[in-house]
Amino acid sequence: MRRRDWPWARWQPKRTEATTGGTDTVDGLAPGARERRRTPAVVTRNLGRSVGRREAVEGISLVVEDGETLGLLGRLGAGKTTTVGLISTRLRPTRGEVRIFGNLVSEDVNAARRLLNVASEEEGGYPSLTGEENVDFFARLYGVPRGECSQRVAEALELVEMTPSKDDRLASYSRGMRRRLSLACALVTGPRLLLLDEPTVGVDPQSRAHIFQAVRALQARGLSILYTTRDIEDVEALCDRLAIIDEGRLVALGTVSELLARSQTREVIELTLGRPPGDLGSIASLDGVLRLEFSGTELRVFTLHAPGVLAVLCGTPAFLAQPILTMKVTPVTLEDVFVELTGKELHD
Amino acid sequence: MLALFLKDLRLLRRDRRALIVLLVGPLLAIAIIATVVRRNQALGMRLPVVNEDQGRVARTFTQLLEEYAVVTEVSRPEAEALVRDRKEAAAAIVFPAHLSEASGQGRPAEVVLLTDPARGSGVEQARGILLLVEKRAAALADPVVVDLLSLREVSLTRTGPAPTELERAIPGYSLTFVLLVVVLGTAMTMYDEHAWGMMPRLLIAPGRFTSMLIEKLLVRLLVGSGQLLLLLLFCQLVLGVSLGPSPLAVLLLVLAVVFPIVGLGMLTAGLAASREQTLGIGLASVFTFAYLGGLWSPIWAASPWVQRLSTIAFTSWAMQGMSDLMLRDGGLAGLPVTAGLLFVNGIAFTVLGIALFNSRYATR
DSSP states (O other): OOGGGSGGGGSOOOOOTTTTOOOOSTTSOOTTHHHHSOOOSEEEEEEEEEETTEEEEEEEEEEEOTTOEEEEEEOTTSSHHHHHHHHTTSSOOSEEEEEETTEETTTOHHHHHTTEEEEOSSOOOOTTSBHHHHHHHHHHHTTOOHHHHHHHHHHHHHHTTOGGGTTSBGGGOOHHHHHHHHHHHHHTTOOSEEEEESTTTTOOHHHHHHHHHHHHHHHHTTOEEEEEESOHHHHHHHOSEEEEEETTEEEEEEOHHHHHHHSSOOEEEEEEESSOOSOHHHHHTSTTEEEEEEETTEEEEEESOHHHHHHHHTTSHHHHTSOEEEEEEEEOOHHHHHHHHHSSOSOO | OHHHHHHHHHHHHHOHHHHIIIIIHHHHHHHHHHHHBOSSGGGGOEEEEEESSOSHHHHHHHHHHTTTSEEEEOOHHHHHIIIIISOOOSEEEEEOTTHHHHHHTTOOEEEEEEEOTTSHHHHHHHHHHHHHHHHHHHTSSSOOOOTTEEEEEEESSOSSSOOOHHHHHHHHHHHHHHHHHHHHHHHHHHHHHHHTTOHHHHHTSSSOHHHHHHHHHHHHHHHHHHHHHHHHHHHHHTTOOOOOSOHHHHHHHHHHHHHHHHHHHHHHHHHOOSHHHHHHHHHHHHHHHHHHTTSSSOGGGBOHHHHHHHTTOHHHHHHHHHHHHHHSOOOSTTHHHHHHHHHHHHHHHHHHHHHHHHHHHSOO
16 A cells, blocks of 8 residues: 555645634634534543542543644643543543544444554553564554555554564563554554554653654644643644643643743743742732742742843842842743643652 | 562562462362362262172172162163263173072172273272172172172273273373463463553454454464364374274364363453462362363262262363263264363353453453
8 A cells, every 4th residue: 555545644734723723612622613624533522530439530621633733731640541541442431422533432432443543651562573563463453454564564664763673573672662663553553543642751862753753744644643741842842732631630721822821920030049038928929920939049930021020029138138149031831831720840 | 689579479468369369279179179079989989780680699799889889770771871871980780680590509600890991990990899899798697609700891882902091091181281271371361461561452443352352262272272182193193092983073072172171261361360360260270170070080089069060060071072082982973962062161161251351451
């Protein structure tokens, strides 16, 4: 089969304004945008899953447009993998519904399964088979015609740059190589929707670069991707839109710039002091100061307008009595927004 | 090193079910075996007696035989059916008509032992009991003249010479080997899918998860059948053991025997949640079914309720099928019933095993 015949090859890259547009509605779509588009890759409505008495995820409503890459950002244990499990049909929701390219999973699970695949943090595979044999197994499992298997396998391996190691046994692969092979195993099945569950966690920089490259190639072919991560860099580099998840709930959804704009903070003043400031209360109560972060002699002041705050700040008693060693003003970052929305650091 | 030691102990302690299987299981098994195995093995043996004599000799012998075996008086056709067809007795004793009369007149007479040579230990036991009874009869205050009595053995199940010890041992040990390899192999291959992180990927593949499990079981059926067939062919070609008159019957029986064993492996996989549990439950089931099937020792040595239990154990049918084929000149004719029972058992094990496995791993 020629590359253009691959199912994902039919879907051209699409970076329309509508795709990355407003997030006024619960599913993150701009009003009226839904009608203009093709069937979304994923639609979840009020998705929930209980584990015992604990809600692993609750009320997840989101849309991944056809050809879009949506990042799902959250801390460890926030509910990202459970959400992927529910969308991938591996787990059954206790509430809500999932549609994959319009197919309601609860009605026709196989129709949904034929359209998606997952490359997860766990690098599943048969250790005594070679990389190529592992990929070939998935091609056959998903019913790729016999005559097309070898070419599809070769292309999938090439995409993740595993061709040179294809004849080595999986047992001899590094973690990064296994992760790339896992991606190839998913790709060889020709999914229109790819769920990447923390694909870069714990991998070496070289493999990370290969994975990024592969994801960009898939985006260029118009594949729809749901990308879960704990890494801001991944989101900024690869995702069209971003959903932030915390304690099983979506707390924000939009493009990076939209989320930054949604933050009350505009600028952050970062100070290194000679010694710990005594009276933080007086700083926090200054006009234009939204929040303080303090660690040792490092102080971060979140503001709406840094120059105005700085002028007043330096005159406060807490600062007059000691030297300021360094001072920097930076625009608010996605990580700052994450902390503002969840009240927690992204990494422990 | 101490850290590893403590870690492994902790892992074992956390896996409660494995701990029970590994520690309490063997104790329980020994306790059960001690309870179910008779202290006096001869008492458990069924010994049909045909009393065509209706005289003093037959009466005296029968009374003495009752002290060593479970004696039932039956007609000759019924005795033949018990030994040859129903395989409920290894041997039956016939006291022919006019035996007492001939003995009283000092004429030589013979007692007939109808045997199933395939059940060698049972036949030997019957011979031993007869010898003992003969001596006691001679020592009675009103002695029966036993010097002129002779014993004639008639094989009901085999035309040639009696099978050798090796030939008698091969069905039981072949089955034991296949039980061990196939049950543990099947259960471990199912567990490996989980251990290798493949389960989530298989679960989201189109099609039924059950179909994937069946495909895996088919491989095990093929491999197990190949192993048993190879073993039997080796016995025939190298050790000169007979496999009976029908190669097709051998092939069908091998498939029929291995199918429930694969099912038992699936059931083990369904019950076990860890590698330790897989090994523990697998070995326990292998030993139990080997014992119930009489693969190592004759089942007539067990308590009556265990003997009854053994009639529903697939291994006893498997053993019977193998013995019919290799030791009793059996061909295709006797196979359908045995193969049918094995097939039904295989279906039951497989369905139950898949259901349990699905409830543990499948989408939920």
